[in-house]
Amino acid sequence: MGARRRSHDLDGPPGPEREHGPHTLRVWRGTVVGVDGDDVFCELGPRMQGVISASQFERPPRVGECYEFTLRGREESLWVLSLRHTRSLASWEEAEPGSVVEARVVRRTHGGLEAKVGPLHAFLPRSHTGLARGDDPGELVGKTLTCEVLEVDAERQRVLVSRRVVLERERQSARQRELGSLAPGQVVNGRVSRVEPFGVFVAFGRGLEGLVHVSNLSHERVDDPAERFAKGDSITAVVLSIKRGGKRIALGLRQLEESPWAHLEKAHYVGQVVPVVVTRVAEFGVFAALRPGVEGLIHRSETGVGDERVLRGLFRPGESLSARILSLDCEAERLALSLLHEHGARLEPGEAEAARELEERDVGEAPAGWGGDIGRLLRRALDGEESRDAG
8 A cells, every 4th residue: 555645735636636525524315317327327306417337236237226325526526435334444445545534533633633544543633623713622522523534644544534525525525506496586595705896796595696687686777785784784686697607696686676667658758848966977878766776868869069078077967957858768768868959959957847837737638538648738838938938
C-alpha cells in the first residue's frame, strides 16, 4: 500500500481520483427503470436519475423494483450509486482515501479531535469538523460521526478524516434534489440574502439562491433596491428561469401582481388629455407616469423644445404636466405622450384637469349608450375652444 496514501490537500478541493468514492451515507430510495447489460438505471426523484452495476445485486434486478442507495458521484447527468449495505471501514487493509466511515469521537486534542474508526485511531482536524467558527469542538466528544477518509498513514496505523466533506456533499445532494423539482412559474418563499444596486438576491429551499433583477422588483420604477429591501426580509417570488445548471436562477416579484396596464384602455384613449408626473429626463425626451407603474415617453419632438440642454433645464422629476396620449399599447406596455395639441400649440398645465371635469360632466349628462362617443365629443369641444382663442 505504501507508507502514505493521500487523496488531496486538507483545504483543497476533492481530487479526481475520489470522484466515484462514496459521497454520503444518506439513504436515497430509487426505482429501477431500465437495465442495459451491466448498467442498471434508477429513478431517485424528479429529474434525478442514477446508474449502478448489476454485479452489486444478489440477483438480477427487475424494472419497477425499489431499492435503497447511497450516492458515489456523477457521470455526466447520472449519479453513480451503491446499494445501501456497502460495508464501512472495518480493517486496516480496507483503509483508503475516499472511504466513508463511522468515527466515534473519544477526546478533544490540540488542533482537533481524536476518534476511533473501528479498531483504528483517527484524527479529525478542527477545520474539518463542520462546525461554525465560534462553536466548541468539545460538544462532539462521545458522538459517532459520518466522516470521509482524507489520508492514510500505514506506519502509524492512523487515518485522517473529515466530517465537513460529508456535510457539504449532503447539502449539495439536497440542493440538487431541490433544484431537480424547480421549474419556471413555481412560486417560492425565501429571505433576502443580499441587496445590490442591480437587484435583490433571495435564498430559498435547500441551498438555492436566485436574483430578482431591479426591473422585476415592482411595476413601478425602482432606482435603489436598498430603499425597499433589507437583508433578512421575507420574500415570495416566482421562478422566471433556471440557467447554467441552477447556478443562475431568475426570480420575479412584479409578476405576482396584476399589471397596472391591465384594463387601462377602459379609462384612457388616444387623443385624451391627461395629467402626468415627470419621472426622468433623457437626451431624447421626457419620461412621465400616467399612474404608478404606467410610464410613457414624451419624445423631444413632442415637447416643443428642440435643444437638449434646454430640455434638461425645463423639466424636473416630480413636476406635474398635462399631456396628450399619442398611442397606447397595453399588451406591449407602451405609451407615447405629447405636450402639444394636434395643431401644435403647447398644452397648459391645467388643461388635463379641465378636460377631466368636462368629461365627467358630459358622462353624467349623456344618455345611455353614449359612453363610446364621449372622447370624440370632448376632443371636439377642446378643439372648438382653441379655435376661438386663436381667433
